[in-house]
Amino acid sequence: MTTESASLPGTARETTLPPASSTVHRPRGGVRRYSEPVARQVGRHRLTVLLVAADGLVAGLTPAVGPAPRWPVAVFAVQAAAQLLLHSSRGLYRPRLSRSAAAEFPAVLGLTLLQWFVTAETLTTYHPRYAIGWTTLFCAVGVQTLFCCVARGVLYRAGARSAARHPRPVLVVGSGALARSTTTALRDRAEYGLRAVGRVALCAADADPAADDGPAGGTPVLRTREEVGRTVVRKRVGHVLFTEHPAATPENTDLFALLAGHGCRMWLLEPPATGAAPEHRPTRPDHLWGYSAHRLHAGRRHPFSHALKRAMDIVLASAALLAASPALAACAFAVRLCDGPGVLFRQERIGQHGKPFTLLKFRTLRPSDPHESATRWNVAGDRRMSAVGRALRRTSLDELPQLWNVLRGDMSLVGPRPERPFFVAQFSSIHPGYQARHRMPVGITGLAQVNGLRGDTSIEDRARFDNRYIETWSLWQDVCVLARTVLSLFRCGGS
Missing domain, CATH: 3.40.50.720 (NAD(P)-binding Rossmann-like Domain)
Structure with missing residues (x-):
């Protein structure tokens, strides 16, 4: 979305607006996690550490107690690592309000079957002398599942007794x-x-x-x-x-x-939805005394994936800057020739967790005073826009300098579009959920933009799509949004 200056789009009702600085601010101490004593950090993850140790021990020792052939030590290690990865991918180590080994039995059984079936097929194909039969396979699955569930039951009961005391x-x-x-x-x-x-x-x-x-x-x-x-x-x-x-x-x-x-762990409690269809139940429901409980995340659900997102931003933004350097030079020359000095347009925008930064763009309007630039909304067809400016807007080439913002860490390639402090304050007071879209880094493009919500479109719709992007974020979703953005460029649908 491009917003340099023009008139504000009408809203449904009159609203008295607070000052821009009264709504958007960073939490005290910044957005980092506050430092904790080492003992508290260990205590918070003690059950997870014990579960990982128990699962690894059971998976590694099961082949030794069963009727399987004498396997190399490497196979035992691979079995233990495979179980830990499978259980982690299924969410069996995630923090929960209520834990039950019986409720986890189907998941443990299914993952153990998968693990042993893949192991048996691999050994039969590549190391026939270590192959195992169906009887051995099912015995191993039964022993491993039983030991895993018993270990979990013991740990859960001990943890519950300890938690009740403290x-x-x-x-x-x-x-x-x-x-x-x-x-x-x-x-x-x-x-x-x-x-x-x-x-x-x-x-x-x-x-x-x-x-x-x-x-x-x-x-x-x-x-x-x-x-x-x-x-x-x-x-x-x-x-x-x-x-x-x-x-x-x-x-x-x-x-x-x-x-x-x-650094708090947060849940959302909801009363039972009596009319909900069974197929809409969460895959691993949690509860607190009959109330449905859903884990809330602050936009950093997968730290490793977010590190990959940042790495992807750096690699792709660097490559794009190099590839687009001739286009950048041509755009800068055209703006300088048509509109005079001041090729780049600098404007304060609000980033992740309310942190302000300076956004860069090619200037597409003739210079306006700073107050007007900060508080007036842009609409299509502004008469102050030159022919070069209209071309840059239509092709979205005016956004290219924001690749530098991505390299600086102010923005990401994909994320909610950043807005000016004045409008963040206004929209936060009018549209529920607007401020929540600042939970993740802002981006050059986003889920709202590839769904046609650019320029003078509904702020409420944009906020809804931005929050959906955050709640369902994945690296693959970023790739899809980038691909759709590239395709949209050929339709010249900029704003």
């Missing part, structure tokens, strides 16, 4: 009956190993002190960001339960960023 501090975010009943459930159900140390109610709708009375009245209610920050640090809060979606209000979106900066 419950982990948790915050409950919400202002309705669901938030209060969740707080009560945590107090009464020690088996979850969670202790509510505060209920966050930032909305004025829950400002009535009478709402704090009742079964959950012993839990303090936190009403400001400062109180939340102090409680997280003092109580060493590591878990947060949202009873309403973080994108529902700007306050919750801002709170989500703050808690993510503290």
Whole structure:
């Protein structure tokens, strides 16, 4: 989307706008994770470490206790590594509110069957002297599945007893009956190993002190960001339960960023959907005392994949800059010849987690004063646009200098399009979920843009597509968006 200057598109209703700086800001301490004591870091992942050790030990020792031929040590190591990779890909090591070895039995059995079937076929094809028969295969699958589930059951039971004695501090975010009943459930159900140390109610709708009375009245209610920050640090809060979606209000979106900066694990609790079709159930449902629980992520769900995304940005942006250097020179010469000095257009935009940066573009409009440039919306057909500017807009060549922003780390190739602080403040106050689109790096192109949401189009639709991109992000999705963007360039559909 290109926005240098022009008139603001009409909105459905009149709204009193806050100053641009009042809505967009970074969480205290930045967006990094706050440093934790080593003992706490180990404690938070102790169960995962024990599960990995148990699975690796079981997978490595199963061939030794079964009727299989004497295999080389390398086969035992490969078996252990394969099981760990399969279990990790299935999410069997992810943090959960409720764990059950019986519920995980089908997944463990299926993955073990796959692992041993591939092993048997590989040995039969490449090392016939180590081949195993069907009887040996099914015995090994049964032994490994049994030992894995027993080990998990023992670890889960021991973990539950330990958590009941030393419950982990948790915050409950919400202002309705669901938030209060969740707080009560945590107090009464020690088996979850969670202790509510505060209920966050930032909305004025829950400002009535009478709402704090009742079964959950012993839990303090936190009403400001400062109180939340102090409680997280003092109580060493590591878990947060949202009873309403973080994108529902700007306050919750801002709170989500703050808690993510503290390294908290966050879940969204929802009441049972009585009319939901069975086929719409999540593949590995989690729950807390009958309430559906979904893990929330702060845009960094797959750290390794995000590192690959950054590497892909650097490689592709560098290659694109080299390949497009003749086009860059030609565009710069044309702009200088037609519109005079000032080839590049610099403008402050808002990036990931509200961090401002300077965006670069080729100038397509005749110079305007800084205030107008920062607060007026661009529409097609502006009379101040020169013939060269219209050509650059139509072909999207005016966006090429943003490849430098990608190399600097201000932007990504794919992500929500960045906007100016004035409009971020305005749109965040009008459109629910708009501020949530800043959870990931902004991009030159995005899912909204390849679906035709460019230029003077619906802000609400763009925010919805941007948040969907973040919630379903994958490296493959980035590749698809880039491919669709390249194809769209041949249709000259720039804005």
